[in-house]
Amino acid sequence: MKYLAIVIAAVVALSVSGCKEDNPAEDYSKVQGSYFSIRQYALDHWNTYSGEPLVIVKTVRVNNGPFDSSYVSADTLNWGNIFREFFATDISDRKFLGKYKFTQFDDDQDETHNFFYEALDDELYTRKLLITIDQYNQRVRGIYVEAIEKSIFDDRMVKLYYKPMKRVQIQTTETPMFGEKVHTVTEWEFMR
Numbered sequence: 001m002k003y004l005a006i007v008i009a010a011v012v013a014l015s016v017s018g019c020k021e022d023n024p025a026e027d028y029s030k031v032q033g034s035y036f037s038i039r040q041y042a043l044d045h046w047n048t049y050s051g052e053p054l055v056i057v058k059t060v061r062v063n064n065g066p067f068d069s070s071y072v073s074a075d076t077l078n079w080g081n082i083f084r085e086f087f088a089t090d091i092s093d094r095k096f097l098g099k100y101k102f103t104q105f106d107d108d109q110d111e112t113h114n115f116f117y118e119a120l121d122d123e124l125y126t127r128k129l130l131i132t133i134d135q136y137n138q139r140v141r142g143i144y145v146e147a148i149e150k151s152i153f154d155d156r157m158v159k160l161y162y163k164p165m166k167r168v169q170i171q172t173t174e175t176p177m178f179g180e181k182v183h184t185v186t187e188w189e190f191m192r
Contacts (some may be wrong), residue, residue: 055074056073061188100129102116104116109130110132116129117130144159155174
């Protein structure tokens with residue numbers, strides 16, 4: 001009878017502990033820092049280059065239509081709309097720790113270090129983030145982001161690319177439930 005009571009107690013203890021839900025936030029509670037911050041990077045660039053007299057060529061193309069190009073000045077450009085797209089993909093909040101698979105690799109042909117974040121959950125807005133850094137001077141050469149927003153009525157895929165002080169590109173593909181798919185590519189090329 002004594003052994004039966006011990007076995008029953010052990011089974012109960014194992015079954016209760018087996019039902020405990022894993023909480024990934026607990027695993028990262030002692031981790032210092034966060035993932036790469038697009039907001040902080042943009043702020044640093046803004047503080048460094050704000051006020052420089054730059055001429056930018058803006059090009060827009062919808063689907064396979066003609067290119068529409070115009071020259072704009074950096075001080076009159078609506079940076080808010082550009083920043084809004086990039087800031088929406090920021091994964092630096094600590095709530096995102098553990099929700100992305102992180103891979104680091106070197107490209108000897110390109111002489112870069114690459115940091116790649118890939119979403120582990122299809123419900124996350126930002127699906128992919130690639131940061132390319134020069135092996136020698138440790139400066140960012142490029143940032144590439146893919147994000148997807150799904151709703152009942154349409155899907156919106158966004159691809160963002162920033163090559164520091166050379167090019168900003170925003171590609172959006174909107175697929176509505178009814179109607180045609182719209183693919184828009186907007187690019188700003190810095191004339192230096």
